[in-house]
Amino acid sequence: MNAPLEPSCPHPLRAGRRLLWLLGTVLLCPAVGCRHTRDVPEAYREYAYVTNGQSDSVTVIDVLAQRAIKTIGVGRQPTGVAANPRRNEIYVVNTGSDNVSFLDAERNVPVAAVGVHHAPYFISVSADGKRGYVANSGSANVSVLDLEARKVVGTVPVGAAPGLARVSPDGNTILVTNRGANTVSLIDASTLAVRSTLPLCQQPEDAVILPDSSKAFVACTGSAQVAAIDLKNDRVLALLDIGEVPVDLAMKPDGGEIFVSNFGAQSVSVIETANNEVGASYMMGNSPVRGLVSADNSTLFVANFGSNAVSIFSILDGKLVTTVQVGSKPEGLALSDDQTYLFVLDSGSGDVAVIRTTERRFKNIISVAALQTTIPSGAQPRQIVIKSFLQN
Numbered sequence: 001m002n003a004p005l006e007p008s009c010p011h012p013l014r015a016g017r018r019l020l021w022l023l024g025t026v027l028l029c030p031a032v033g034c035r036h037t038r039d040v041p042e043a044y045r046e047y048a049y050v051t052n053g054q055s056d057s058v059t060v061i062d063v064l065a066q067r068a069i070k071t072i073g074v075g076r077q078p079t080g081v082a083a084n085p086r087r088n089e090i091y092v093v094n095t096g097s098d099n100v101s102f103l104d105a106e107r108n109v110p111v112a113a114v115g116v117h118h119a120p121y122f123i124s125v126s127a128d129g130k131r132g133y134v135a136n137s138g139s140a141n142v143s144v145l146d147l148e149a150r151k152v153v154g155t156v157p158v159g160a161a162p163g164l165a166r167v168s169p170d171g172n173t174i175l176v177t178n179r180g181a182n183t184v185s186l187i188d189a190s191t192l193a194v195r196s197t198l199p200l201c202q203q204p205e206d207a208v209i210l211p212d213s214s215k216a217f218v219a220c221t222g223s224a225q226v227a228a229i230d231l232k233n234d235r236v237l238a239l240l241d242i243g244e245v246p247v248d249l250a251m252k253p254d255g256g257e258i259f260v261s262n263f264g265a266q267s268v269s270v271i272e273t274a275n276n277e278v279g280a281s282y283m284m285g286n287s288p289v290r291g292l293v294s295a296d297n298s299t300l301f302v303a304n305f306g307s308n309a310v311s312i313f314s315i316l317d318g319k320l321v322t323t324v325q326v327g328s329k330p331e332g333l334a335l336s337d338d339q340t341y342l343f344v345l346d347s348g349s350g351d352v353a354v355i356r357t358t359e360r361r362f363k364n365i366i367s368v369a370a371l372q373t374t375i376p377s378g379a380q381p382r383q384i385v386i387k388s389f390l391q392n
Contacts, residue, residue, distance in 0.1 A: 040064070046388040047105060048334060048343055049090050050352060051078040052378025058092055058101075059352075059377040060108050061343070063336050063386060066354055068375050070108050074101040080122035083387040084147060086129030090387060091147070093120050093134060100134060102150055105387050112150045116143040124167045124174070131189070133174050135162035142176055142185075144192055154192040158185040163205050168213040173231055175216050177204040184218060184227075186234055196234035201225040206248050210255040210273060217258055217271065219246040226260060226269075228276040238276040242269040250291030250300065252315070259300050261288040268302060268313070284311045285323065292333040292342075299357070301342055303330040310344055310355060312369050324369055326353035334384045341372065345381040352377050352384075 046063040051074075058078065060070040075094025078101070082091050088105040094113075100123060102112040118138030125132050125147070132145035135158070142165045144154035159178025166175045167189070174187040184204060186196040202222030209216045209231070216229045224244050228237040243262025246269070250259045257279075258271040266286055270279040285304025292301045293315070300313040308328055312321045327346025330353070334343045344353040354372040 041390060043391045044388070045106075045391050046337055046386065047108070048352075048384055048386045049081055049083075049092075049103070050332075050345060050377050050384050051081045051092055051382045052350075053077050053079060053095075053347075053380040053382045055378030055380070056094075056096075057378045058090075058103065059375075059381070061352065061375055063341070063343075063388075066341070066373055066375065068377065071378065072103060072108060072110060074103075074110065075099050075113065079382045080120075081383045081385045082123045082125045082132070083385045084125055084129045085127060087147075088387070088389050089147070090385065091123050091125065091132055093123050095119055095121055098136075100132070100145065102147075105389065106391060114145060114150055114152060116145075116152065117141055117155065122164050124165055126167050126171045126189075127169055128171060131167070131171075133165040133167055135165040135176055137161050137163055137179070140178075140180075142174065142187065156185075156187055156192055156194060158187075158194065159183045159197065164207055166207045166209060166216070168209045168216075168231065169211055170213040172213065173209075175207055175209065175218075175229075175231075177207050177218055179203050179205055182220075182222075184216075184229065186231070198229065198234065198236055200227050200236065201239055206246075208249045208251045208258060210251075211253075212255070215273065215276075217249060217251075217273070219249050219260060221245050221247055221263075224262075224264075226258075226271060228273075240271060240276065240278050242271075242278055243267045243281065248288075248290050250293050252293045252297045253295055254297050256297070257315075259291045259293065259302075261291050261302060263287050263289055263305070268300070280318065282313065282318075282320065284313075284320075285309050289331055290333050292335065294335065294357070295339055301333055301335075301357075303333055303344060305329050305331060308346075308348075310342070310353075312357075322369055324355050324371055326355070326371065327351050327374065332382065332384045334386050336386065337388050342369075343384055343386070345377070345384055346374075347380050347382065350377055350379050350381065351375060352381065 076096030117136035160180030201220030243265030245264030286306030328348030332345035
């Protein structure tokens with residue numbers, strides 16, 4: 001965190017000034033917007049891109065100024081969004097119009113639209129920024145996009161109702177969760193052929209792949225399980241019983257643990273990835289739907305869809321630190337590059353809540369987070385991605 005450390009028991013005057021600052025921030029920012037004072041080059045840009053599922057648009061938020069600066073029209077019912085790690089481009093998956101919009105992040109304008117097959121939801125971009133993979137849930141196939149040429153270069157048949165195509169960090173494997181077939185397909189990225197189809201638990205949906213590309217974990221919402229998969233030998237290692245309706249997997253950046261949001265159990269389960277075992281389980285708010293771990297592996301943020309709140313959980317201490325009320329039906333989450341602010345998509349109220357995140361303190365004491373501001377977006381914001389760069 002960039003903010004200076006303070007003693008765990010600050011002087012009363014200092015504490016009073018901090019309280020007044022927080023109150024002023026909460027009261028004034030919704031009306032006038034807030035400038036986040038970071039020491040960055042003049043050409044530095046950091047934007048958040050929010051897909052608005054019922055407005056056929058993308059809201060562009062200036063992260064430093066904490067205000068919306070533009071609304072970009074895209075295709076129908078935009079859902080998934082991803083940033084290119086190598087170029088200043090954003091990709092928006094339009095479920096209703098069966099295509100992918102390409103946005104120029106420097107000018108914040110659409111530059112291309114590439115057709116795929118029926119009912120796509122998400123896009124996964126390779127680490128080298130050259131390929132994009134889109135699972136088409138209504139067509140039982142995956143579209144492979146050449147992102148530089150802006151065209152489809154392959155279509156790979158998979159199982160029924162594929163929800164997600166996740167590319168491994170090394171770029172060699174694309175894992176596809178086939179919700180309608182209770183299987184996963186493993187595609188060889190070099191040949192664009194399915195090398196294995198593995199029977200799995202019921203209704204596989206979300207998936208994460210370890211940083212070393214050795215294993216994947218897949219959440220099965222229909223059987224309250226998470227599957228561990230060996231990607232080197234293409235086999236299922238374990239089926240782990242967890243809470244009811246696991247909808248989201250949030251992995252620590254170091255890959256050591258995965259936090260499973262159990263939508264139907266009001267809890268988060270912890271999976272130890274080294275031994276493929278379930279560790280502790282912690283109660284959260286109502287209907288936890290999305291999790292996100294801080295870059296330093298210390299803090300878990302959980303969006304509670306049913307209680308209009310975000311839980312902030314200390315991984316280091318194994319306890320819930322605080323709960324911050326946000327807008328209606330929070331879902332998507334994203335952290336600013338410096339980890340100081342958490343952006344929360346309120347799908348029910350059509351806005352983005354900005355939370356000042358917790359900060360590390362002496363003796364593992366964590367300060368309380370606070371709602372900073374609320375930024376209007378379009379109707380039913382679905383997903384968010386943050387992109388930073390130096391403007392040319």
